[in-house]
Amino acid sequence: MPAAPPPALLTALITGASSGIGEALAQCFAHDGHRLVLVARSADKLQALADALHAAHRTRVDVLPADLAQPGAAADLAAALQRRRRSIDVLVNNAGVLEQGAFTAIAAERHQEIIALNVAGLTAMLSAFLPGMVRRGRGRVLNVASIAAFQPVPTLASYAATKAYVLSLTEALAEELRGSGVSIGALCPGFTATAMLDRAAARNGRLGQLPDLVVGRVEDVAARAYRACFNDEVVTVPGVLNQTAALASRTAPKWLLRRLTGVLGRRVL
DSSP states (O other), X not given: OOOOOOSSOOEEEEESTTSHHHHHHHHHHHXXXXXXXXXXXXXXXXXXXXXXXXXXXXOOEEEOOOOTTSTXXXXXXXXXXXXXXXXXXXXXXXXXXXXXXXXXXXXXXXXXXXXIIIIIIHHHHHHHHHHHHHHHTOEEEEEEOOGGGGSOOXXXXXXXXXXXXXXXXXXXXHHHTTTTTEEEEEEOOOSBOSHHHHHHXXXXXXXXXXXXXXXXXXXXXXXXXHHHHHTTOSEEOOSHXXXXXXXXXXXXXXXXXXXXXXXXXXXXX
């Protein structure tokens, strides 16, 4: 189970909470008694999860369905919580979308949807909730990026670029917020057994042939992220293989990195 956090009970807002890493992180927070605000587009899935968490852990769970890709959604969410007199102690920016395939084979509007959620939506959530944390002098933020943030990834070009943005923004804010009482970190998982990977594999059978060695268990990734959040880690890469890849990406010459990822990307297409 996850390491025990500080004794004070916190309120954690988790986006993309209806499945995958978001759902697994909700389990981690609920297990230790923290209050939850769950956000995703699917109200039914969120409510089912909220009911299960409350029944298992007797913790308070609020459900606020929202499409964070829409302009103004983050501000509306913050306003709704303010009306309920709820302040957020931990913000988990997990909502994201992925599209795998050749850039030119993906519709232009789909690229914009990836940017709208992974970049604009995440940034809007930070703008909506970070100022309050800074004023109170306490808070934690966990931004879910990806191992793809460390290198260009052919066939995941837009997705990888958005996650590079998330990683860069997180590292910059970690320095801006130093001494403020607010910590921020980025989770950079590799392939993880989630519904997102299942959907990508359904469209490309080669992804379904990935060896088990390179696909992480969502529970393990969430537990690692949970510990990192309370340990104030700025960059967290779960798994030895992913850590090796991240280190290589930051030390290898750019031209070599492009060639290697290009070879791997063409094999997936």
